[in-house]
Amino acid sequence: MITTFVISAHPEARSFTAHWANATVQAAVAKGDTVLTSDLSSFDPSERSEHYAQPAAPFDVLKEQERASSSGTLPGDVAAEVEKLEAADRVIFHFPLWWFAPPAVLKGWFDRVLVHGRTHDVDRRFDTGRFRGREALFCVTTGASAAESGPDGKEGDTRLHLWPAAYTLRYLGFDVLEPVILHGVHGFHRGARKAELEERLAAALAGQVDLLSRFETLPRMRFNADTDFDASGRLKPTAPSVTPFIRRDA
């Protein structure tokens, strides 16, 4: 039995992003998964001392998270999210691209929920991450067109914009699937373009059952292995560069 955790990071329940997340939930239920959900529309993304019962001063986030985790005093909203994350075999994130990145609420969810001392520590990260064998997928919408969002597009390559978020999950040990991205999603289309968009979005909603049925075979993002780096943490000359974020300067 697979446990699938579906996270929606959008402030509007009637948005396409929210409908797409619902389609994922329904598809996962239909195939017999145990399904957990989080709607981040009211999640507080700002990590700060007020969340903790008796925070040490000065506020040291990594130490405070570790202390709260080991004493069982994590903030309630964070504890609930950590439990879902730990229970999940698969985590599917739905969000729009905002300013070339996921919305702040998702970054804040990472900041607060990926608790130091619980979800990762210096001995449990990358190839030794706690979430090894688990899988993560981003389902993303952009307002910009596919051409503008490609490798030579004016908006920059959406896959690269998503790399820091993907690497966050890789840090925890997750296998991260290549993102599923729908481009040109916004409310300003008119006439034929509006009809074309509506058709595309309806197809994406209907296609979620098929997408989840093919989950095992969907392509994975490539990351360097721990052994690709030398003792100082730099890419070895013999190791491949699999992302522009970790490369050899010419």
Ligand SMILES: Cc1cc2nc3c(=O)[nH]c(=O)nc-3n(C[C@H](O)[C@H](O)[C@H](O)COP(=O)(O)O)c2cc1C
């Ligand atoms: C604050 C904000 C920033 C945005 N930044 C981008 C961006 O950097 N690139 C882009 O392609 N679209 C951008 N958009 C457009 C959204 O990505 C688009 O409206 C959204 O994906 C549509 O999905 P939705 O209907 O579920 O909101 C932005 C929208 C907002 C509200």
